[in-house]
Amino acid sequence: MHQARVWLLLLPLLLASACALGGGSTPTTQPPAPTASSREDAPTTTRPPTSTVPQTATPRARPTAAATSVPTATAPTEIAYLRGGEVWLVTASGEKPRRIASGRNAWLAWSPAGRAVAYVRPRAESGGGALILHPIDGRPRVLVGAGVTQLAWSPDAKRLAYTHTVDRDADRRLEPDADRSTVHTVEVASGRRNQIDPGFDPAWSPNGGVLLSTPGRVRGGVTQGNALRFYPPGGPGRVLVATSDVPSDLRQYGTPFLSTTRRLRHGALSPDGKTVAFSALGGVGILGTREVRGGQVQVQDLLAESGFGPVVWAPVGSRIAYHAPTPQGADEVTVLDINSGNRTVFGRQGEPGYREPAWSANGRALALVEMGRDGPRALVISRGAGGRVRALVRGPVSSPSWSR
Numbered sequence: 001m002h003q004a005r006v007w008l009l010l011l012p013l014l015l016a017s018a019c020a021l022g023g024g025s026t027p028t029t030q031p032p033a034p035t036a037s038s039r040e041d042a043p044t045t046t047r048p049p050t051s052t053v054p055q056t057a058t059p060r061a062r063p064t065a066a067a068t069s070v071p072t073a074t075a076p077t078e079i080a081y082l083r084g085g086e087v088w089l090v091t092a093s094g095e096k097p098r099r100i101a102s103g104r105n106a107w108l109a110w111s112p113a114g115r116a117v118a119y120v121r122p123r124a125e126s127g128g129g130a131l132i133l134h135p136i137d138g139r140p141r142v143l144v145g146a147g148v149t150q151l152a153w154s155p156d157a158k159r160l161a162y163t164h165t166v167d168r169d170a171d172r173r174l175e176p177d178a179d180r181s182t183v184h185t186v187e188v189a190s191g192r193r194n195q196i197d198p199g200f201d202p203a204w205s206p207n208g209g210v211l212l213s214t215p216g217r218v219r220g221g222v223t224q225g226n227a228l229r230f231y232p233p234g235g236p237g238r239v240l241v242a243t244s245d246v247p248s249d250l251r252q253y254g255t256p257f258l259s260t261t262r263r264l265r266h267g268a269l270s271p272d273g274k275t276v277a278f279s280a281l282g283g284v285g286i287l288g289t290r291e292v293r294g295g296q297v298q299v300q301d302l303l304a305e306s307g308f309g310p311v312v313w314a315p316v317g318s319r320i321a322y323h324a325p326t327p328q329g330a331d332e333v334t335v336l337d338i339n340s341g342n343r344t345v346f347g348r349q350g351e352p353g354y355r356e357p358a359w360s361a362n363g364r365a366l367a368l369v370e371m372g373r374d375g376p377r378a379l380v381i382s383r384g385a386g387g388r389v390r391a392l393v394r395g396p397v398s399s400p401s402w403s404r
Helices: 002-022
Strands: 039-041 069-071 078-083 086-091 098-101 106-110 116-122 129-135 141-153 159-166 180-187 193-198 200-204 210-213 217-219 222-224 227-231 238-242 261-269 275-282 284-291 298-304 311-313 319-325 331-337 343-346 353-359 366-372 375-382 390-394 397-402
Touching: 078 106, 078 375, 078 390, 086 390, 098 129, 106 141, 116 141, 129 159, 141 180, 141 200, 159 200, 180 200, 180 210, 193 210, 193 227, 200 261, 210 261, 227 261, 227 275, 238 261, 238 275, 238 284, 261 311, 275 311, 275 319, 298 319, 298 331, 311 353, 319 353, 331 353, 331 366, 353 397, 366 397, 375 397
Parallel strands: 106 397
Antiparallel strands: 039 069, 078 086, 078 397, 086 098, 106 116, 116 129, 129 141, 141 159, 159 180, 180 193, 200 210, 210 227, 217 222, 227 238, 261 275, 275 284, 284 298, 311 319, 319 331, 331 343, 353 366, 366 375, 375 390
Protein backbone atom coordinates (compact mmCIF):
# COMPACT_ATOMS: atom_id res chain seq x y z
CA MET A 1 0.00 0.00 0.00
CA HIS A 2 2.82 2.33 0.87
CA GLN A 3 4.53 1.45 -2.41
CA ALA A 4 1.33 2.10 -4.31
CA ARG A 5 1.01 5.56 -2.78
CA VAL A 6 4.62 6.29 -3.64
CA TRP A 7 3.88 5.38 -7.24
CA LEU A 8 0.79 7.56 -7.19
CA LEU A 9 2.87 10.48 -5.94
CA LEU A 10 5.58 9.91 -8.51
CA LEU A 11 3.24 9.40 -11.47
CA PRO A 12 2.51 13.13 -12.14
CA LEU A 13 6.22 13.91 -12.05
CA LEU A 14 6.99 11.14 -14.51
CA LEU A 15 4.24 12.31 -16.88
CA ALA A 16 5.49 15.91 -16.75
CA SER A 17 9.03 14.78 -17.56
CA ALA A 18 7.79 12.73 -20.49
CA CYS A 19 5.89 15.73 -21.91
CA ALA A 20 8.97 17.97 -21.58
CA LEU A 21 11.17 15.46 -23.38
CA GLY A 22 8.60 14.77 -26.09
CA GLY A 23 8.12 18.45 -27.05
CA GLY A 24 4.46 18.73 -25.97
CA SER A 25 1.41 17.92 -28.05
CA THR A 26 1.73 16.92 -31.70
CA PRO A 27 1.36 20.03 -34.00
CA THR A 28 -1.34 20.05 -36.67
CA THR A 29 -0.23 20.56 -40.29
CA GLN A 30 -1.41 23.93 -41.70
CA PRO A 31 -2.47 24.15 -45.36
CA PRO A 32 -0.12 26.29 -47.51
CA ALA A 33 -1.13 29.94 -47.88
CA PRO A 34 -2.79 30.63 -51.23
CA THR A 35 -0.54 32.31 -53.78
CA ALA A 36 -1.59 34.72 -56.49
CA SER A 37 -2.20 33.14 -59.86
CA SER A 38 0.64 33.54 -62.32
CA ARG A 39 -1.82 34.22 -65.13
CA GLU A 40 -4.33 36.95 -65.74
CA ASP A 41 -7.20 36.77 -68.21
CA ALA A 42 -7.06 39.24 -71.07
CA PRO A 43 -10.13 41.44 -71.58
CA THR A 44 -13.12 39.58 -72.98
CA THR A 45 -15.47 42.53 -73.47
CA THR A 46 -14.45 44.97 -76.15
CA ARG A 47 -15.86 47.84 -78.12
CA PRO A 48 -17.43 46.92 -81.47
CA PRO A 49 -15.26 47.35 -84.55
CA THR A 50 -15.71 50.55 -86.52
CA SER A 51 -14.13 49.39 -89.77
CA THR A 52 -16.08 49.21 -92.99
CA VAL A 53 -16.66 45.47 -92.49
CA PRO A 54 -20.11 44.63 -91.04
CA GLN A 55 -20.05 42.69 -87.80
CA THR A 56 -21.35 39.62 -89.62
CA ALA A 57 -18.43 39.85 -92.01
CA THR A 58 -15.81 38.89 -89.43
CA PRO A 59 -14.10 35.79 -90.91
CA ARG A 60 -13.57 34.19 -87.50
CA ALA A 61 -16.36 33.00 -85.22
CA ARG A 62 -17.09 34.97 -82.09
CA PRO A 63 -15.63 33.50 -78.89
CA THR A 64 -17.46 31.14 -76.60
CA ALA A 65 -14.77 31.24 -73.93
CA ALA A 66 -12.43 33.77 -72.40
CA ALA A 67 -9.87 35.44 -74.63
CA THR A 68 -6.24 34.37 -74.62
CA SER A 69 -4.55 34.67 -71.24
CA VAL A 70 -1.19 36.34 -70.85
CA PRO A 71 1.48 35.94 -68.17
CA THR A 72 1.72 38.64 -65.56
CA ALA A 73 4.98 40.52 -65.18
CA THR A 74 6.33 43.81 -63.96
CA ALA A 75 5.53 46.53 -66.48
CA PRO A 76 8.47 48.06 -68.33
CA THR A 77 9.68 51.23 -66.70
CA GLU A 78 10.39 53.45 -69.71
CA ILE A 79 9.17 54.29 -73.19
CA ALA A 80 11.42 55.81 -75.84
CA TYR A 81 9.79 58.16 -78.34
CA LEU A 82 10.57 60.88 -80.84
CA ARG A 83 9.44 64.45 -80.15
CA GLY A 84 10.03 66.68 -83.13
CA GLY A 85 12.71 64.19 -84.19
CA GLU A 86 14.58 64.30 -80.85
CA VAL A 87 14.93 61.06 -78.88
CA TRP A 88 13.23 61.17 -75.47
CA LEU A 89 12.56 58.71 -72.65
CA VAL A 90 9.72 58.75 -70.13
CA THR A 91 8.75 56.34 -67.37
CA ALA A 92 5.65 54.21 -67.90
CA SER A 93 3.94 56.30 -65.21
CA GLY A 94 4.59 59.49 -67.18
CA GLU A 95 7.33 60.85 -64.94
CA LYS A 96 10.79 62.24 -65.65
CA PRO A 97 10.80 62.76 -69.43
CA ARG A 98 14.36 63.34 -70.58
CA ARG A 99 16.06 63.94 -73.92
CA ILE A 100 18.98 61.71 -74.90
CA ALA A 101 19.55 62.77 -78.54
CA SER A 102 18.85 65.91 -80.56
CA GLY A 103 18.31 66.20 -84.31
CA ARG A 104 15.49 65.10 -86.59
CA ASN A 105 15.61 61.34 -86.27
CA ALA A 106 13.25 58.57 -87.38
CA TRP A 107 12.52 54.84 -86.98
CA LEU A 108 13.25 54.59 -83.27
CA ALA A 109 13.37 51.09 -81.69
CA TRP A 110 14.47 49.88 -78.24
CA SER A 111 16.92 46.97 -78.07
CA PRO A 112 15.45 43.67 -76.74
CA ALA A 113 18.58 43.39 -74.58
CA GLY A 114 17.81 46.54 -72.62
CA ARG A 115 19.82 49.72 -72.31
CA ALA A 116 20.17 50.86 -75.93
CA VAL A 117 18.04 52.24 -78.76
CA ALA A 118 18.56 52.39 -82.50
CA TYR A 119 17.28 55.04 -84.87
CA VAL A 120 17.82 56.55 -88.30
CA ARG A 121 19.40 60.00 -88.54
CA PRO A 122 18.50 61.47 -91.95
CA ARG A 123 21.36 62.86 -94.02
CA ALA A 124 19.10 64.93 -96.27
CA GLU A 125 15.47 65.83 -96.83
CA SER A 126 15.03 62.64 -98.85
CA GLY A 127 14.41 60.62 -95.65
CA GLY A 128 17.25 58.09 -95.80
CA GLY A 129 20.07 58.37 -93.33
CA ALA A 130 22.57 56.76 -90.98
CA LEU A 131 21.69 53.86 -88.69
CA ILE A 132 22.65 54.89 -85.16
CA LEU A 133 23.15 52.66 -82.10
CA HIS A 134 22.72 54.73 -78.93
CA PRO A 135 23.36 53.22 -75.48
CA ILE A 136 21.04 54.89 -72.97
CA ASP A 137 23.96 55.85 -70.73
CA GLY A 138 26.65 56.11 -73.41
CA ARG A 139 27.70 57.73 -76.66
CA PRO A 140 25.97 56.97 -79.97
CA ARG A 141 27.85 55.30 -82.81
CA VAL A 142 27.13 54.84 -86.51
CA LEU A 143 26.46 51.28 -87.72
CA VAL A 144 25.54 52.15 -91.33
CA GLY A 145 26.50 55.46 -92.92
CA ALA A 146 23.65 56.38 -95.29
CA GLY A 147 20.57 55.30 -97.22
CA VAL A 148 18.76 53.56 -94.33
CA THR A 149 14.98 53.92 -94.39
CA GLN A 150 13.72 51.11 -92.07
CA LEU A 151 15.09 49.03 -89.18
CA ALA A 152 14.16 46.10 -86.94
CA TRP A 153 15.97 44.42 -84.01
CA SER A 154 16.67 40.69 -83.97
CA PRO A 155 15.14 38.84 -80.97
CA ASP A 156 18.58 38.27 -79.42
CA ALA A 157 19.56 41.96 -79.91
CA LYS A 158 22.78 40.95 -81.67
CA ARG A 159 21.75 42.18 -85.13
CA LEU A 160 19.65 44.82 -86.82
CA ALA A 161 17.83 44.29 -90.09
CA TYR A 162 17.51 47.42 -92.19
CA THR A 163 16.33 48.60 -95.58
CA HIS A 164 18.81 50.42 -97.79
CA THR A 165 17.01 52.55 -100.40
CA VAL A 166 18.28 54.33 -103.51
CA ASP A 167 16.21 57.04 -105.19
CA ARG A 168 14.93 55.35 -108.34
CA ASP A 169 12.95 58.20 -109.89
CA ALA A 170 15.06 61.21 -108.77
CA ASP A 171 12.13 62.78 -106.92
CA ARG A 172 14.36 63.43 -103.86
CA ARG A 173 12.18 61.18 -101.71
CA LEU A 174 13.22 57.73 -100.55
CA GLU A 175 10.22 55.39 -100.50
CA PRO A 176 11.14 51.81 -99.60
CA ASP A 177 8.29 50.22 -101.56
CA ALA A 178 8.61 52.42 -104.66
CA ASP A 179 12.35 53.07 -104.98
CA ARG A 180 15.15 50.51 -105.29
CA SER A 181 15.45 48.86 -101.87
CA THR A 182 17.51 46.02 -100.43
CA VAL A 183 17.29 44.37 -97.01
CA HIS A 184 20.51 43.83 -95.06
CA THR A 185 21.56 42.85 -91.54
CA VAL A 186 24.36 44.32 -89.45
CA GLU A 187 25.99 42.82 -86.37
CA VAL A 188 25.85 45.24 -83.46
CA ALA A 189 29.18 44.19 -81.92
CA SER A 190 31.36 43.92 -85.03
CA GLY A 191 29.53 46.07 -87.58
CA ARG A 192 29.71 43.25 -90.13
CA ARG A 193 26.96 43.48 -92.75
CA ASN A 194 25.12 40.88 -94.77
CA GLN A 195 22.82 41.46 -97.74
CA ILE A 196 19.63 39.39 -97.66
CA ASP A 197 17.80 40.24 -100.89
CA PRO A 198 16.01 43.05 -102.72
CA GLY A 199 12.97 44.09 -100.70
CA PHE A 200 11.64 46.23 -97.84
CA ASP A 201 9.62 46.00 -94.57
CA PRO A 202 12.09 43.71 -92.74
CA ALA A 203 10.84 41.73 -89.74
CA TRP A 204 12.26 38.88 -87.63
CA SER A 205 11.04 35.43 -86.67
CA PRO A 206 11.53 34.15 -83.10
CA ASN A 207 14.38 31.88 -84.25
CA GLY A 208 16.30 34.65 -86.05
CA GLY A 209 14.97 34.34 -89.58
CA VAL A 210 14.18 37.43 -91.68
CA LEU A 211 10.85 38.20 -93.35
CA LEU A 212 10.61 40.84 -96.08
CA SER A 213 8.39 42.12 -98.88
CA THR A 214 9.89 41.46 -102.30
CA PRO A 215 10.03 44.33 -104.82
CA GLY A 216 7.63 42.90 -107.41
CA ARG A 217 7.00 45.08 -110.44
CA VAL A 218 6.93 48.86 -110.14
CA ARG A 219 4.31 50.51 -112.34
CA GLY A 220 3.56 54.18 -112.04
CA GLY A 221 5.67 54.36 -108.88
CA VAL A 222 3.66 51.57 -107.19
CA THR A 223 4.87 48.04 -106.39
CA GLN A 224 2.60 45.33 -107.82
CA GLY A 225 2.61 41.55 -107.81
CA ASN A 226 5.09 41.11 -104.96
CA ALA A 227 5.30 38.51 -102.18
CA LEU A 228 6.27 38.00 -98.57
CA ARG A 229 9.45 35.92 -98.51
CA PHE A 230 11.01 34.30 -95.45
CA TYR A 231 14.73 33.58 -95.01
CA PRO A 232 15.39 31.07 -92.20
CA PRO A 233 18.79 31.18 -90.47
CA GLY A 234 21.34 29.69 -92.85
CA GLY A 235 18.76 28.63 -95.42
CA PRO A 236 17.33 29.81 -98.76
CA GLY A 237 14.30 32.08 -98.88
CA ARG A 238 10.80 30.84 -99.64
CA VAL A 239 7.52 32.58 -100.37
CA LEU A 240 5.02 32.61 -97.49
CA VAL A 241 2.32 34.68 -99.21
CA ALA A 242 1.98 35.89 -102.80
CA THR A 243 -0.55 38.40 -104.10
CA SER A 244 -2.29 35.55 -105.93
CA ASP A 245 -2.93 33.82 -102.58
CA VAL A 246 -5.16 36.65 -101.32
CA PRO A 247 -8.91 36.18 -101.99
CA SER A 248 -10.37 38.46 -104.65
CA ASP A 249 -14.05 37.59 -104.15
CA LEU A 250 -14.93 39.32 -100.88
CA ARG A 251 -18.69 38.72 -100.92
CA GLN A 252 -18.43 36.07 -98.20
CA TYR A 253 -17.10 38.83 -95.94
CA GLY A 254 -20.04 41.17 -96.50
CA THR A 255 -18.41 43.34 -99.18
CA PRO A 256 -19.99 43.16 -102.66
CA PHE A 257 -16.70 43.70 -104.49
CA LEU A 258 -14.12 41.84 -106.47
CA SER A 259 -10.73 43.23 -105.47
CA THR A 260 -7.36 42.43 -106.99
CA THR A 261 -4.45 42.61 -104.54
CA ARG A 262 -1.59 44.58 -106.09
CA ARG A 263 1.00 44.43 -103.32
CA LEU A 264 1.75 43.01 -99.89
CA ARG A 265 3.27 45.00 -97.05
CA HIS A 266 4.01 45.01 -93.32
CA GLY A 267 4.52 41.26 -92.83
CA ALA A 268 4.92 40.20 -89.19
CA LEU A 269 5.42 36.76 -87.63
CA SER A 270 3.61 35.61 -84.48
CA PRO A 271 5.56 35.01 -81.23
CA ASP A 272 5.55 31.25 -81.88
CA GLY A 273 6.59 31.73 -85.51
CA LYS A 274 3.59 29.79 -86.84
CA THR A 275 1.46 32.59 -88.35
CA VAL A 276 2.22 35.56 -90.57
CA ALA A 277 0.01 38.68 -90.55
CA PHE A 278 0.16 41.27 -93.33
CA SER A 279 -1.54 44.12 -95.14
CA ALA A 280 -2.74 43.53 -98.72
CA LEU A 281 -3.32 46.65 -100.81
CA GLY A 282 -5.71 46.80 -103.75
CA GLY A 283 -9.19 48.06 -104.53
CA VAL A 284 -10.07 47.03 -100.96
CA GLY A 285 -7.48 46.91 -98.21
CA ILE A 286 -7.21 43.50 -96.52
CA LEU A 287 -5.69 42.59 -93.17
CA GLY A 288 -4.79 38.94 -93.61
CA THR A 289 -3.14 36.04 -91.81
CA ARG A 290 -1.79 32.72 -92.98
CA GLU A 291 -0.11 29.79 -91.31
CA VAL A 292 3.57 29.57 -92.17
CA ARG A 293 3.19 25.91 -93.16
CA GLY A 294 0.60 26.91 -95.79
CA GLY A 295 -3.15 26.89 -96.18
CA GLN A 296 -5.72 29.52 -97.06
CA VAL A 297 -5.30 33.19 -96.32
CA GLN A 298 -7.72 34.25 -93.57
CA VAL A 299 -9.25 37.70 -94.06
CA GLN A 300 -9.33 39.37 -90.62
CA ASP A 301 -10.45 42.89 -91.58
CA LEU A 302 -11.35 44.98 -94.62
CA LEU A 303 -10.91 48.65 -95.39
CA ALA A 304 -12.48 50.40 -98.38
CA GLU A 305 -10.36 52.72 -100.51
CA SER A 306 -7.28 52.41 -98.33
CA GLY A 307 -4.82 49.98 -96.76
CA PHE A 308 -3.85 48.94 -93.25
CA GLY A 309 -0.66 50.17 -91.63
CA PRO A 310 2.04 48.09 -89.91
CA VAL A 311 0.92 45.03 -87.94
CA VAL A 312 2.48 44.35 -84.51
CA TRP A 313 2.00 41.12 -82.55
CA ALA A 314 1.68 41.12 -78.79
CA PRO A 315 4.78 39.41 -77.29
CA VAL A 316 2.59 36.53 -76.08
CA GLY A 317 -0.69 35.09 -77.29
CA SER A 318 -2.63 35.63 -80.50
CA ARG A 319 -3.36 39.38 -80.48
CA ILE A 320 -2.30 41.84 -83.16
CA ALA A 321 -2.54 45.63 -83.22
CA TYR A 322 -2.75 47.59 -86.45
CA HIS A 323 -3.52 51.05 -87.80
CA ALA A 324 -6.43 51.77 -90.14
CA PRO A 325 -6.87 55.16 -91.86
CA THR A 326 -10.63 55.24 -92.45
CA PRO A 327 -12.28 56.62 -95.62
CA GLN A 328 -13.65 59.46 -93.50
CA GLY A 329 -10.12 60.64 -92.74
CA ALA A 330 -9.94 59.36 -89.16
CA ASP A 331 -7.23 57.17 -87.62
CA GLU A 332 -8.09 53.96 -85.80
CA VAL A 333 -5.99 51.33 -84.08
CA THR A 334 -7.56 47.90 -83.65
CA VAL A 335 -6.41 45.19 -81.24
CA LEU A 336 -7.66 41.85 -82.57
CA ASP A 337 -7.34 38.37 -81.10
CA ILE A 338 -7.17 36.27 -84.24
CA ASN A 339 -8.16 33.09 -82.37
CA SER A 340 -11.27 34.39 -80.62
CA GLY A 341 -12.29 37.33 -82.83
CA ASN A 342 -12.40 39.72 -79.86
CA ARG A 343 -11.39 43.24 -80.81
CA THR A 344 -10.95 46.66 -79.26
CA VAL A 345 -10.98 49.77 -81.44
CA PHE A 346 -9.17 52.94 -80.40
CA GLY A 347 -10.61 56.01 -82.11
CA ARG A 348 -14.14 56.52 -83.39
CA GLN A 349 -16.00 59.28 -85.19
CA GLY A 350 -15.92 62.41 -83.04
CA GLU A 351 -13.06 61.08 -80.88
CA PRO A 352 -9.27 61.45 -81.14
CA GLY A 353 -7.57 59.19 -83.63
CA TYR A 354 -4.58 56.95 -82.90
CA ARG A 355 -1.56 55.56 -84.75
CA GLU A 356 1.67 53.63 -84.18
CA PRO A 357 0.66 50.94 -81.67
CA ALA A 358 3.53 49.52 -79.58
CA TRP A 359 3.24 46.64 -77.09
CA SER A 360 4.96 46.53 -73.72
CA ALA A 361 7.36 43.63 -73.16
CA ASN A 362 4.77 41.61 -71.23
CA GLY A 363 1.90 42.37 -73.61
CA ARG A 364 -0.27 43.93 -70.90
CA ALA A 365 -0.04 47.56 -72.06
CA LEU A 366 -0.18 49.34 -75.39
CA ALA A 367 1.38 52.71 -76.28
CA LEU A 368 -0.26 54.82 -78.97
CA VAL A 369 0.24 58.16 -80.68
CA GLU A 370 -2.89 60.29 -80.28
CA MET A 371 -3.71 62.41 -83.31
CA GLY A 372 -5.21 65.90 -83.44
CA ARG A 373 -6.30 68.19 -86.24
CA ASP A 374 -2.72 69.33 -86.86
CA GLY A 375 -0.99 65.96 -86.46
CA PRO A 376 0.37 63.98 -83.48
CA ARG A 377 -0.49 65.58 -80.15
CA ALA A 378 0.22 63.07 -77.33
CA LEU A 379 1.79 59.78 -76.28
CA VAL A 380 -0.83 57.68 -74.48
CA ILE A 381 -1.01 54.18 -73.02
CA SER A 382 -3.83 51.73 -72.42
CA ARG A 383 -3.66 49.01 -69.77
CA GLY A 384 -7.21 47.67 -69.74
CA ALA A 385 -10.26 46.73 -71.75
CA GLY A 386 -12.62 49.13 -73.47
CA GLY A 387 -10.07 51.36 -75.18
CA ARG A 388 -9.41 53.61 -72.18
CA VAL A 389 -6.17 55.59 -72.50
CA ARG A 390 -4.04 57.84 -70.31
CA ALA A 391 -1.75 60.57 -71.63
CA LEU A 392 1.93 60.40 -70.68
CA VAL A 393 3.44 63.19 -72.79
CA ARG A 394 1.84 65.90 -74.90
CA GLY A 395 3.35 67.26 -78.09
CA PRO A 396 4.37 66.15 -81.63
CA VAL A 397 5.47 62.60 -80.72
CA SER A 398 6.08 59.48 -82.83
CA SER A 399 7.76 56.03 -82.82
CA PRO A 400 6.98 54.83 -79.28
CA SER A 401 9.06 51.82 -78.17
CA TRP A 402 9.04 50.12 -74.75
CA SER A 403 12.09 49.15 -72.74
CA ARG A 404 12.70 45.45 -72.32
